[in-house]
Ligand SMILES: *[C@@H]1O[C@H](CO)[C@@H](O)[C@H](O)[C@H]1NC(C)=O
Ligand SMILES: *[C@@H]1O[C@H](CO)[C@@H](O)[C@H](O)[C@H]1NC(C)=O
Ligand SMILES: *[C@@H]1O[C@H](CO)[C@@H](O)[C@H](O)[C@H]1NC(C)=O
């Protein structure tokens with residue numbers, strides 16, 4: 001971004017912030033016949049939770065979203081000295097400490113970038129502010145596909161010239177230079193905290209592969225340590241170099257999107273197959289040493305980037321090898337088959353084996369099953385699916401959670417194989433508006449409040465409850481409690497902070513509640 005552009009952007013933002021502070025920030029609710037509503041936003045208007053500052057000790061803040069239509073509805077109440085007598089008491093146990101939080105975000109796919117750019121420039125800025133600015137929900141992570149994936153409108157990699165083993169002809173695509181990069185630069189500028197970008201590749205160039213094509217089953221030619229594997233490692237470095245020229249540096253890299261897709265299954269779109277053994281040896285012999293001896297040696301290397309039910313098996317194969325393990329920092333999980341194996345046996349089992357590696361949710365979306373494919377404007381069930389999975393992940397040592405496409409169009413695309421799904425923001429280009437889905441608010445209940453560096457703490461309940469809960473100590477010393485009620489009734493309960501007292505509250509039917517209070 002040129003300095004003049006930046007200056008203009010700052011002017012524009014300052015103007016809009018004043019507007020938001022002065023004006024109302026209520027959701028402009030629209031119903032499309034689903035269980036709940038979307039909030040409609042345009043170039044000049046969007047609901048906003050705004051800045052959140054901690055109330056004085058002795059008071060607590062609560063934010064509520066519900067199927068009935070609340071959207072981050074703010075309330076403040078006093079912490080009481082005496083119990084309210086509610087049957088259900090949730091006690092926070094700050095002495096019990098678990099994993100640190102990395103953060104929350106979404107993916108800047110080609111499709112997301114195209115949808116955002118299909119809006120007028122003021123509406124584009126409005127949308128980016130919703131995700132990244134202190135007025136918005138403050139995402140701090142963005143997943144960036146390296147080259148094309150199914151959410152692209154054509155098939156390409158950055159080195160499509162056959163037999164270019166030295167990557168002399170490596171070059172970013174227009175999708176990067178004209179779409180994703182300018183939007184990522186704006187997102188970075190809007191964000192008060194550093195953005196952590198991480199990159200994932202779907203396929204290597206076709207000429208490096210056994211299949212000779214980008215899609216379906218196929219892996220790299222030859223063996224780890226060989227020419228194709230070395231070139232594929234060097235491709236990652238070239239990608240980091242090119243993005244750096246645009247002032248975008250990457251916090252992390254995954255070893256590749258869904259390696260089993262190109263190995264076990266035969267995807268109709270871009271994939272590159274690895275067994276865990278191949279991934280281990282590629283890291284040990286090629287990717288690890290290449291990254292380590294490059295200027296990007298601090299970049300976090302994240303293995304798996306595939307369904308969590310592959311754990312702990314996949315981690316055991318890769319991380320029990322010290323040659324590979326020394327280069328690895330974390331394990332990326334996708335949510336698509338989560339219901340088949342309890343998190344305890346996948347995530348917690350992996351954490352118990354390898355506690356020094358972080359676990360990160362790297363992809364999730366709704367509307368991917370053929371029985372309920374695509375966009376459902378206003379679906380509360382999908383917001384609950386997100387909150388349920390995030391809480392379950394967090395309670396099983398996951399450090400953060402990344403939504404899939406940041407924005408899709410009204411049909412859940414574009415996607416060149418019509419693998420349409422839903423998104424937290426749906427853009428209607430014909431009206432120059434975008435809709436914030438219930439899922440957006442589900443993400444917000446975590447991303448806005450659960451800062452990087454927070455630490456999960458213990459909780460105990462006085463009786464069995466169907467409420468799903470997770471509690472954290474933030475770096476500013478405050479306590480955060482997130483409560484999901486996926487059922488139909490309302491029951492009063494109280495939260496007990498032994499150092500302060502009792503917080504009287506309740507979780508309405510089908511609601512998500514974030515409670516926040518200072519402790520000193
Ligand atoms: C990158 O940042 C530097 C220093 O802030 C600035 O001088 C330069 O113009 C930027 N380059 C690009 C491509 O944005
Ligand atoms: C944007 O939305 C606001 C609030 O609904 C409305 O008052 C305004 O007219 C809209 N602007 C445009 C250009 O449609
Ligand atoms: C709190 O409880 C104590 C003893 O149970 C009682 O004496 C006192 O009046 C109560 N305070 C309030 C504000 O209800």
Ligand SMILES: *[C@@H]1O[C@H](CO)[C@@H](O)[C@H](O)[C@H]1NC(C)=O
Nearest residue numbers: 160161164167168169170171
């Ligand atoms: C590849 O790169 C070389 C040298 O950088 C250049 O001369 C050539 O035109 C490029 N070829 C293609 C097909 O882009």
Ligand SMILES: *[C@@H]1O[C@H](CO)[C@@H](O)[C@H](O)[C@H]1NC(C)=O
Nearest residue numbers: 215216217218265266267268
């Ligand atoms: C993968 O599927 C395609 C059709 O989508 C088919 O042509 C191809 O033979 C399949 N490959 C394998 C290895 O099953």
Ligand SMILES: *[C@@H]1O[C@H](CO)[C@@H](O)[C@H](O)[C@H]1NC(C)=O
Nearest residue numbers: 485487488489490491492507
């Ligand atoms: C949430 O809904 C369930 C479903 O019936 C209900 O049992 C529960 O009491 C509700 N609220 C709370 C705070 O538990």
